C-alpha cells in the first residue's frame with residue numbers, strides 16, 4: 740500500500756474537484772489517495788479520496804486576517820495538510836521553525852501533516868543536500884509526538900521542472916530521512932517522494948527502498964494523468 744497524494748496548488752474549481760472525485764471512485768486500488776486542494780474547495784465530498792489543505796496558520800484563532808486555522812480545516816472534514824511546501828518556504832519565507840509550529844497546530848486539531856523537506860539547486864551544488872534534508876526533518880518536526888505524520892522529500896530544484904534526481908539520489912535521501920525519523924522515535928512514518936512525478940516514472944520511483952508513496956503536483960490535476968500514477972503500484 741502506497742500513499743498517493745495530489746497537490747493542486749492554486750488550481751481548480753469545486754466542480755473540477757467533484758469531477759475528479761467521480762473519476763476516482765471506480766479506480767480499483769489499495770493505495771491511499773489524498774488530494775490537497777485550495778481552502779475554497781474543502782467541504783466537497785471526497786468519497787474514497789481524503790482531502791487536505793496546502794497550508795495552515797500557526798495560530799488557533801483571532802485577529803489574523805486571511806489565515807485559516809487547523810481547527811477550521813478539520814471542521815470541513817479534511818484530514819490532511821501539506822506543511823512547509825517549497826513554494827511556501829520560497830514565497831512566504833517559511834523556515835523550519837515556522838513549519839514546526841504549523842505541524843504542532845495541525846496535530847493538535849487532529850490533522851495529519853504532510854511535512855515537506857528538500858534542497859534548492861544552490862544547496863545541491865554546494866554539496867549540502869544531506870545536511871538540508873536532515874536539518875529539515877529534525878527542525879520541522881516536533882519532538883515526542885505520538886500522532887501520525889507523513890514526510891515528503893521534494894528536491895526543490897526538480898519541482899515542476901520535469902527533472903528528477905537519479906534513483907541513487909532518491910534512495911540516499913529517503914534512507915537518511917527514514918533513519919532520522921527512527922532516531923526521533925518515528926520509525927515507520929511514511930516518506931513520500933515529490934517533484935515531477937508522472938505516470939511514466941511513478942512505478943519506478945515507488946520501487947526505490949524507503950519510498951512509501953508520492954506527492955504529485957501538475958500530474959494530479961487531471962484524471963487522465965493522475966489515475967495512471969495511482970494504478971502504477973499495488
Ligand code: PGA
Nearest residue numbers: 898899934935955956957
Ligand atoms: P510537480 O510538483 O509534481 O508539479 O513537480 C510537486 C509538488 O510541488 O508537490
